[in-house]
Amino acid sequence: DAKTTQPNSMESNEEEPVHLPCNHSTISGTDYIHWYRQLPSQGPEYVIHGLTSNVNNRMASLAIAEDRKSSTLILHRATLRDAAVYYCILRGLAGGTSYGKLTFGQGTILTVHP
Amino acid sequence: DTEVTQTPKHLVMGMTNKKSLKCEQHMGHRAMYWYKQKAKKPPELMFVYSYEKLSINESVPSRFSPECPNSSLLNLHLHALQPEDSALYLCASSPRVGGAENEQFFGPGTRLTVL
Numbered sequence: 108d109a110k111t112t113q114p115n116s117m118e119s120n121e122e123e124p125v126h127l128p129c130n131h132s133t134i135s136g137t138d139y140i141h142w143y144r145q146l147p148s149q150g151p152e153y154v155i156h157g158l159t160s161n162v163n164n165r166m167a168s169l170a171i172a173e174d175r176k177s178s179t180l181i182l183h184r185a186t187l188r189d190a191a192v193y194y195c196i197l198r199g200l201a202g203g204t205s206y207g208k209l210t211f212g213q214g215t216i217l218t219v220h221p
Numbered sequence: 222d223t224e225v226t227q228t229p230k231h232l233v234m235g236m237t238n239k240k241s242l243k244c245e246q247h248m249g250h251r252a253m254y255w256y257k258q259k260a261k262k263p264p265e266l267m268f269v270y271s272y273e274k275l276s277i278n279e280s281v282p283s284r285f286s287p288e289c290p291n292s293s294l295l296n297l298h299l300h301a302l303q304p305e306d307s308a309l310y311l312c313a314s315s316p317r318v319g320g321a322e323n324e325q326f327f328g329p330g331t332r333l334t335v336l
Contacts, residue, residue, distance in 0.1 A: 137321065138321065139322055141324075143325075145264075148329075149329055149330075150225075150311050150313070150327030150328050150329050150330050151264065151311070151313075151325075151327045152327065153324040153325065153326070156322060156324070192263075194263065198321040198322075198323075199321055208266055208269070208277065209254075209264075209266065209313075209325055210266070211263035211264050211265070212263060213263060214263060
């Protein structure tokens, strides 16, 4: 499986933007980049995904490098409720070893200060 | 209804007990998953069901026995567990197994303690 690398932890202040980086230098052309987050005492929840182009939704934006070897999850205005572990995950198409699987790395622990 | 429900929320069992975890979704999803999460670690995939058939078993010990009686329900039967099996057990579902765009919806988990 293609691997992702994320910083162990990051800190932010409330109301400020947060940029969470993810490196995936061995990504294949058919791998989608997914982000999930896990709030304390809850199951993971889907945040956003993309393939090549930048993506926006109501929760966040995903910026994907032109060579696709890295991506950045952007929370435009962090709130205390955004404090969570953020996971960057690659998902492949049928026939690959990652087919059907969501393989979580260690993730980034985001702390948001009031 | 975009919710995955899991019961019970907490479970304490002895090593000789038999218990079951239950997971339910009513989103019409045909793929369902069991994950195990130890404290301060990421979730690890255990089993994947596709159209009520087991499609992936990540070499899980036989003391864990999954069952998918219908498209909405997923059970995990537990027997002769060890204290190291204490963890948060997460259930998830998605429209189907395939499709790299598929989003998985997770339940809140069952916190299992084996004494």
